[in-house]
Amino acid sequence: NTTAAAVAMLRDIPVHMSYSIAVIDRQGNYATVYVNPDRPAEVVERRVSTNHQHGVEWAWHAETTKSVEREAAVEKLLLASASIKDVLSGFQRPPAYQIQYGHDCGTLYTAVYRPLDASVELVWPGSLWRQSCADFQDEVRTIRFNDGGSGGLAPTFKEGAVSS
Template sequence: MDLLFEAIDEDMPGAKWRRVFDRHWHAYSRWFIRDGIRSRPTYLASLRALRTHMPELLPAYEAIVAVAGDGDLEARFLSMWCPPVYVGGCSQAIIGGDKPALIRNYDYSPRLLEGTWMASRFNGKRVVAVVDCLWGVLDGVNEDGLCVSLSFGGRTAAGDGFGIPIVLRYVLEFATNTAEAVAILKRVPVHMSYSVALLDRAGHYATVYVNPDRPAEVLERRVSTNHQHGVEWARHAQTTRSVEREAALEKVVALKHDPDKVLGSFLRPPVYQTSYGRGYGTLYTAFYQPEDASVELIWPTARWRQSCADFTEDARTILFNDGDSAGFARPFKHGVTPQ
């Protein structure tokens, strides 16, 4: 299995973003209406939700809908209001000390990852993020040094709310620090359960448990995997080794305050996973440093660095091996045959 990662730099949605849209829209539109088009909220309901909960994001939303063609279905999808349910993996750790960092593994199926790494300035603030649902955020950093990432919360509860990627987009566009990000996460409704890791340039951090059926909870936790206070979805936790991953990271974070030393645990089992065929393989490790608003995407054999101040467009194909051992990715520049 292979996956194209593409880094694009576009301040406002334009021709580059439209190419991403054209590449993925067929698959996204089928997923969005998989339960029937009437199962999704109307455009007016979606617009009303945005106006109520994230009004500052409306100009960017309208701009990106226009580039997508101003269609009704496209507008409903891009609002991310009450999307279909979906689950994933992921591990996160916040490291303190002299060089604070946020490290995360994104665990999912390579067939379902968009693979877009985007630098933008939708609202005047530079944001660099790995994108989901065409403009939402899986993890990212803004020019203020605020870093954010998500992991699935391990609960089957679902309700009226936004898909978490657009909420994290909102956080990076308008928050400057962890406290402001927490305030947003406490008031914006989400449709499923997630654990959101936050770290800012001053070293302030938080893990926020957001849920559709209970208030957001803010904790001084440095590690999160795919359960919150305890395992509520036993089958998912067992399949993704959520408890084992949490224990491994808790141990290393408690003993080591050097981000580079903690990083090694993300590149080894049980934190690094290779069950790509089952949808729980590690597709990339992201290493965020708020001091210089930088991020590296990392695989066991390569590192790819970007920052808000220095972002270079590029494309790389990542190869994945399915299995329970040595399923490492081999990155190489797109169009170049690997040796």
């Protein structure tokens, strides 16, 4: 139930590719853990991660995913904004929000983790789905994204039926 315990577990879990995993506990302790198949897990005290770890190792991928630009935009957003509403709004716009779904580089959702009440909000432009450990609702959401044609704004989507 603590960031330290999660980090200890992540050090022992084998992975098939590189991931940056963000962890936070109810006391506000956070860490980003860089896990890789070819080297030990590394803990860094960063609040922002995108599609690269210390630096760009795969230039084409970083360019395609706008990894460096997204990281800089989110860092700037966090420094400038005190409210969750402002930060979330920034996550819903390029460069943080990516719309290149046809190239496998689109944002699927933005997650707002709330450790104090053990809940999460999954956010799409115009739609929010909240789930809580205390009151979990077994539901399914189907989101269909449309690529392109949105002038750099978040794409339109069709929300499917919600079933219990």
